[in-house]
Amino acid sequence: MSMPTEARGYESFAGHAAEFTSESEPWWPEPQRPGPKAPNVIVMLIDDLGFSDLGPFGSEIETPRIDGLADEGWVFTNYRTAPMCSPARAALLTGLNPHRAGFGFVAHIDPGYPGFSCELPEDAPTLAESLRAGGYATFMVGKWHLTLESRLHDGADRSTWPLQRGFDRYFGSMDGFTSLHHPHRLVHDNSVVDLREYPEGFFLTDELTDRAIGMIDDLRVNDPDKPFFLYYAHTSVHGPIQAKDADIEKYRGRYEAGWNALRAERFARQRARGIVPDHAELPGEAIADGDRIPVWDDLSVEERRLFARHMEVYAAAVDEIDQSVGRLLDRLDRSGERENTIVVLASDNGGTAEGGPTGTRSYFAQFGANGAMPEGWITDVPRPLEDLGGPRVFGQYPTGWARVSNTPFRSFKATTYEGGVHAPLIISWPDAPMAGGLRDQFVFVSDLAPTILELCGVPSLDQRRGRPALEMDGGSVVDVLAHPTAPGREDQYFECVGRRALVDGTWKALSTVPPTKDEGPAGGVWELYDLASDPTETEDVSADHPERVAAMAARWHAEAWRNTVFPLDDDGALFRLRPDTEEPLSAAIDLVPFRPPLERFRSAKLTVLRSFAVEVDLTTEADAAGVIVAHGDQGGGYLLALDHGAPLVAYNAYGAMHRARGAQLSPGEHRIVLRVDEHPGLRWSLTVEVDGDRAAVIDSVPMLIGMSPFTGISVGYDFGGPVDWELHEQHRSFPFRGGELHRVRYVPGERSPHDPTVLRAVGQAVLAVAD
Structure with missing residues (x-):
């Protein structure tokens, strides 16, 4: 940086x-x-x-x-x-x-x-x-x-x-x-x-x-x-x-x-x-x-x-x-x-x-993801034309x-x-x-x-x-x-992920990339435009005015220093570095049924760019049905439910649906575990176990990353934008009935090797200053 x-x-x-x-x-x-x-x-x-x-x-x-x-x-x-x-x-x-x-x-x-x-x-x-x-x-x-x-x-x-x-x-x-x-x-x-x-x-x-x-x-x-x-x-x-x-x-x-x-x-x-x-x-x-x-x-x-x-x-x-x-x-x-x-x-x-x-009709397949995607990654899952703009398409x-x-x-x-x-x-x-x-x-x-x-x-x-x-x-x-002729602002700096600009009167200097470490923060390749004659930036005149370019670059540097712009993000560190005070958000938690969904970022810390498990202890009756957990929406998500008494796992891969079902449960107490395991190439497999036995499997689907799943985790119903539209059409939010959810626990696994996050030990420093 x-x-x-x-x-x-x-x-x-x-x-x-x-x-x-x-x-x-x-x-x-x-x-x-x-x-x-x-x-x-x-x-x-x-x-x-x-x-x-x-x-x-x-x-x-x-x-x-x-x-x-x-x-x-x-x-x-x-x-x-x-x-x-x-x-x-x-x-x-x-x-x-x-x-x-x-x-x-x-x-x-x-x-x-x-x-x-x-x-x-x-x-x-x-x-x-x-x-x-x-x-x-x-x-x-x-x-x-x-x-x-x-x-x-x-x-x-x-x-x-x-x-x-x-x-x-x-x-x-x-x-x-x-x-x-x-x-x-x-x-x-x-x-x-x-x-x-x-x-x-x-x-x-x-x-x-x-x-x-x-x-x-x-x-x-x-x-x-x-x-x-x-x-x-x-x-x-x-x-x-x-x-x-x-x-x-x-x-x-x-x-x-x-x-x-x-x-x-x-x-x-x-x-x-x-x-x-x-x-x-x-x-x-x-x-x-x-x-x-x-x-x-x-x-x-x-x-x-x-x-x-x-x-x-x-x-x-x-x-x-x-x-x-x-x-x-x-x-x-x-x-x-x-x-x-x-x-x-x-x-x-x-x-x-x-x-x-x-x-794209699969907005979250590419939005919010930093870095290159694996070969073959689909960023636009086809959907019917008439669905664009409606609740089923995140476009x-x-x-x-x-x-x-x-x-x-x-x-x-x-x-x-x-x-x-x-x-x-x-x-x-x-x-x-x-x-x-x-x-x-x-x-x-x-x-x-x-x-x-x-x-x-x-x-x-x-x-x-x-x-x-x-x-x-x-x-x-x-x-x-x-007064139509009164003077306006004379100058202003701009910066975004190392892209820089300065407007000074009718002149605008800009650089599209951060400088290298050897060049210093005012370095790099600068373009220059005369906005009075060229308001749409069609002709770079930097070669004709090298002294003006150097002066405006130096001026940008001074403005950036005064405005706490530094450090410039020349290596992605702005996205990698996070405070260690976030670490508790990734601890295993028990969730309460029928409450508002867990907030998006809190939910993501349990599931995104990692393997995880959802452990469920429940009692079922003969007519047990409904959602156990749902995380996400039509932009991408997963859902575990009982459908006609049988476990159902549904996975929405940015608009492409995958489903797997197990055998019907007998009435009584059961332990259901949904295991979501990472595989190479940013992929997951989903396995449902019932009382220790494998009941349903979805193999090798694209991992949900970036801002997906966007809707947080709901327990006992599928909140908001549904993960599975077919279930939504049949049952709306499909609240759980015919039994009782005793315990629903999320257990995060190890972080993915694709997760670039570096947790920095700032929590102790903040507490020391506060004391």
């Missing part, structure tokens, strides 16, 4: 031990009563939405309510964000640069470095905390993704959960994403929602909107005047991309012309609307990932229809976001509050190429459509090219004392918090938990709202 010579390594974790403690007493100040005309605020953040995916930015997707926000407000054509979602969310809520806010990456790592702590600093007040102190009610629905995954389980310290970071009420998914038809885990305030199964027709985008409106309704019943702040963080359109059938049907046939044609159409609309300047060029195939995108006309009829269906689902999901905007605005119109409500709508990063050249659209999403820019989410960081931003406030319109000034995500606070007339808290508050990196852009 590349870092300055003066930087320290993992032991720097110990110096931040105070950030990992919690206090039982509330620390926040007594709220002030806001002025009589304090505006409401709604911030809507859309996940993985590309620059051109909304109507005001050139899209063909129907977004009439968002179009209305743009017509009456401000449309920012030069807004940039972090290359990934958690860093953008941390910057939005704190006004800090992503690494200073603790999020150099998404909240699925814990290497022990301050810039990658994946927890908001204790001395960084959030926008919600400042607004609450200023007299606002504070609500949040949707994706949080700002808590270490090791602290998402029910026994964890909740000091970084939404309610402890300034929100009065919360409903949503704490994790990075989830199924929209069958969410893997929903949290209401500080507690997991105890739900046996979802009703027919459940859809998360609709539920989040219902909950948001309900929070506003509950406030207004009791206080008609108190302003509110609503942070609505959509889980859509992050993978798995899903939508409702009726909305998908609206877009049937719309994308049969292919991705190049749609990209050209969007670019033409952008030019006509002034979203991009007339001299901008659409990057050609050679520099715009043409090697990763099949030629549409060379595809078979079946391939074109499959790829078009992927985009129909994506368009429907964007359409559903627009519908949610409309429902919120209609609610405010009914109460006469729309005019005095500020709405901020943005994406957290650019569109993603996670689906690969051909897209992601192909790279060609992601390039359309990011029109006119090159590259994708997680890169520092404009396609990764250039995103849509709309601000609307009908009662504003200044007129809206297009704005081409540079605005960064950390500018949003100070802007909102200034518009609301609320100061940022100057301390948190008795410690002076960190100074915000962002600055208010209220002057930009008021």
Whole structure:
């Protein structure tokens, strides 16, 4: 890992031990009563939405309510964000640069470095905390993704959960994403929602909107005047991309012309609307990932229809976001509050190429897996076309459509090219004392918090938990709202897994890979673009300006040092290193039947990249039937049940089903053991033993890795997205009956040789500092 010579390594974790403690007493100040005309605020953040995916930015997707926000407000054509979602969310809520806010990456790592702590600093007040102190009610629905995954389980310290970071009420998914038809885990305030199964027709985008409106309704019943702040963080359109059938049907046939044609159409609309300047060029195939995108006309009829269906689902999901905007605005119109409500709508990063050249119907077969996969690994299990978008498919659209999403820019989410960081931003406030319109000034995500606070007339808290508050990196852009020619931000650094960039005025320097250890952290191969003449990064002019390149590389180094960016991840250590405080999560445990599922990460520590056993002591009657344990969903998982009194093991290999059955059990006491054993090439075998005898076997199936199984372990029923759809159609959650589950114990085996995790002994260091 590349870092300055003066930087320290993992032991720097110990110096931040105070950030990992919690206090039982509330620390926040007594709220002030806001002025009589304090505006409401709604911030809507859309996940993985590309620059051109909304109507005001050139899209063909129907977004009439968002179009209305743009017509009456401000449309920012030069807004940039972090290359990934958690860093953008941390910057939005704190006004800090992503690494200073603790999020150099998404909240699925814990290497022990301050810039990658994946927890908001204790001395960084959030926008919600400042607004609450200023007299606002504070609500949040949707994706949080700002808590270490090791602290998402029910026994964890909740000091970084939404309610402890300034929100009065919360409903949503704490994790990075989830199924929209069958969410893997929903949290209401500080507690997991105890739900046996979802009703027919459940859809998360609709539920989040219902909950948001309900929070506003509950406030207004009791206080008609108190302003509110609503942070609505959509889980859509992050993978798995899903939508409702009726909305998908609206877009049937719309994308049969292919991705190049749609990209050209969007670019033409952008030019006509002034979203991009007339001299901008659409990057050609050679520099715009043409090697990763099949030629549409060379595809078979079946391939074109499959790829078009992927985009129909994506368009429907964007359409559903627009519908949610409309429902919120209609609610405010009914109460006469729309005019005095500020709405901020943005994406957290650019569109993603996670689906690969051909897209996938097996999202978890490739998502979240670090390193090369074995030869023959299947990343797209075929499924019927009409199932795409529905609850049976965890899909992601192909790279060609992601390039359309990011029109006119090159590259994708997680890169520092404009396609990764250039995103849509709309601000609307009908009662504003200044007129809206297009704005081409540079605005960064950390500018949003100070802007909102200034518009609301609320100061940022100057301390948190008795410690002076960190100074915000962002600055208010209220002057930009008021004056079309006011200056915007001048510069900003970017970094993501060693990919670096610096925007300085109209110049942008970037490096696509980390430097070698010998070059130092400012070294490596740098590209240079003049964004004034070349806003889409089509011509690298670094050879013509070597002195400018060297100066900008050195400037990036200084900014990186100030913002705790180091160490750069040049060898994958950010993903390998974990604290030894996670080790107890892999200890054998007894699970209680019929409780909410064990949380995803906690479940994964027992099963992923290792062999394991599930030991079950039970009593059966003649009619015994139902699920004993289920872990996972339609994206991948396994299930042990009694079906007509006989043991059944079902294994969902990212959409490919495998089943094996044993003989019917006699009534009485039994011991059933499910053994899941690793074999070479990332494969498992599953064996069911009944009273010491082998009863059923599934041989050599692809191991579930990365983020799969995504739904946690449920005992006595199959929660949420079912592992086995046929059983679900017959029995729904298939609760266990006709007997009693006395004991269900998970016993993890040795870790796989494919598991690169290195547990570092930081727990003792943290305790020593705390003492």
